Amino acid sequence: MTFIHRLPLHIVSSILDQLDTIAELGVAIRSHRIFYNSFKNNAQTVCRSIISSQIPPDLFPYANALLESNVFDPSNHDAVKDLLLRLESRIKNGSKSFERFPVTAYAALSRDLAAIEILTEDLVSEALPLFMSSFEADHASGASQQEVFRLNRAFMRYQIMCNLLCIPYDVGSRLVGEDITRYFFHPFSPWVNEQILCVYRYLERKVAKAYDDVAAHDVDWGKVPVEWDYDANVCPMIQWNFNGSP
Known part of the structure; x- marks a missing residue:
């Protein structure tokens, strides 16, 4: 033996x-x-x-919500609202406990976290030189712990938003209008919500470049070119390409 x-x-x-x-x-x-x-x-x-x-430091509540969002039915509006209310509560009380979930849900969260780590590092490597050259400001060679926290949080909230609020119409009806504002955006300050837009713009650049360089030359994808200057609300191909970060 x-x-x-x-x-x-x-x-x-x-x-x-x-x-x-x-x-x-x-x-x-x-x-x-x-x-x-x-x-x-x-x-x-x-x-x-x-x-x-x-899980990055101080982001356990967001990771917990992201874990739950991987197994929830986004067309169940009451369940979505309860999940977002739990996120708000966990942020306030600092809860650090997981409920029991399938291994597949843990695997999905692990992929999300690995992707977020890579995306955060890449965004920092792009943004810092631009910040320093545009504003002629001094900055440490790397992002501070608080700056990394904000980016990680924004990517996590973006993925939660995709899982819960950006579902195809043939899957079911999603939460809309005032409910999205009340449960997803209202608990956070305007600048925290704007950070989601920042990571979206970063992803838009990355996805557009990858699509134009690779997918547009594929036999299947070549038949469905994307006009990136279209309004994403009326272009299903743009919506499909940005439905999640991993």
Whole structure:
């Protein structure tokens, strides 16, 4: 019997807890039976530990809401309102506990968090030089912790918005008008809400460039070119391309 087979399952679970993403967890549990057995016995604990280590500082309430938004029916307006009210409450009380969710929901959140980390770093690398040259202002070589927090929060809220409020009409009716303002935007200050627009504009540049460079030359996509200066409200292709950050 090899050494790893003699380890108690809770010790093996502690090893799995140290993985960076749920994607890495999938590789690990397929690599050896002992990891698979340990995961089966402690799936919720392992997933929550990995997710908790991925969540940026002070953003647990937003990550929790993002996790819930991956499993909610966005056409259930009462459920959407309750989720957004819980987000507001968790921000105020600093709650840091997950309810029980399917492993697929944890995997979706892990992908979202990994994407947000990459996007935040890239946005900082673009924005800082522009800020310094445009305003002739001094700034540290990297973004401050508070600046990174604001960008992470904006990307998370953008993804929550996409999951809950930007659904195709054939899926069901979405929350509209005053309800969106009251439950999604009103609990936050105008400048916090405007940060969502900032990350949207960043994503617009990135998606437009990728679409024009790659997708427009594909056999299928080449037949449906996108005019990026159209109003997104009346262009379903623009809406489709910006429906989520991962």
